Amino acid sequence: xxxxxxxxxxxxxxxxxxxxxxxxxxxxxxxxxxxxxxxxxxxxxxxxxxxxxxxxxxxxxxxxxxxxxxxxxxxxxxxxxxxxxxxxxxxxxxxxxxxxxxxxxxxxxxxxxxxxxxxxxxxxxxxxxxxxxxxxxxxxxxxxxxxxxxxxxxxxxxxxxxxxxxxxxxxxxxxxxxxxxxxxxxxxxxxxxxxxxxxxxxxx
Numbered sequence: 001x002x003x004x005x006x007x008x009x010x011x012x013x014x015x016x017x018x019x020x021x022x023x024x025x026x027x028x029x030x031x032x033x034x035x036x037x038x039x040x041x042x043x044x045x046x047x048x049x050x051x052x053x054x055x056x057x058x059x060x061x062x063x064x065x066x067x068x069x070x071x072x073x074x075x076x077x078x079x080x081x082x083x084x085x086x087x088x089x090x091x092x093x094x095x096x097x098x099x100x101x102x103x104x105x106x107x108x109x110x111x112x113x114x115x116x117x118x119x120x121x122x123x124x125x126x127x128x129x130x131x132x133x134x135x136x137x138x139x140x141x142x143x144x145x146x147x148x149x150x151x152x153x154x155x156x157x158x159x160x161x162x163x164x165x166x167x168x169x170x171x172x173x174x175x176x177x178x179x180x181x182x183x184x185x186x187x188x189x190x191x192x193x194x195x196x197x198x199x200x201x202x203x204x
Contacts, residue, residue: 037167079160080150083196086112087162087187088145089175090198095185097141099136103128113199114190142169158191 040073090112097105103125110118153160164185171178188200 030150039192068196076153076155079155081154083153083160083162083187084148084150086189086196086198087164088148089167090201091164091185091189092143092145094201095168095203096141098140099138100140103137109198112198114192114199117197137173138171140171143167144169151186160189160196161187162187 067088090109093109094105097103106121106125110121113121128190144167146167148165151161151163164187166183166185167180168183169178169180184204186200186202186204187198190197191197
């Protein structure tokens, strides 16, 4: 009977020892899991650079800018071409005069002049007619444009200046008694109501 009790006690001790060992393993597993969780907090994760600083630029905006610049350049080119054509015609007409023309070289150009220059033209013609010497003989000048150069041009300010280089033929007494010389005219433009007009013309 005593032997059976001893065996029973030994068996209980063995069971308790095994149970204790199992709990320790479980505690160690839990501790290891907790340690791994803590260690994982220190892991550095490399995230790819997804910089989207240009994502706010509308698609096609660069194309629109280039198109606007091209249109502006074309407008400037057309504007320069227009003032050069007007300057050439204006200079040849204005610079060609004879005592028989009755100052049509000035009055015939008023449509191309600014309002200020039109006033100048009216005053110039009135003074010239008033001071005309009827006893003077024939006098005439013919002007031919040789080259045209734009000196300054601003579409925004509505201002431009063009130099016209000319060959001039001056006759006194008779049309066959002539001399030829060269002279430049500077033609200044202003835009009035969106139209290029001559504001001043002066011989150099």
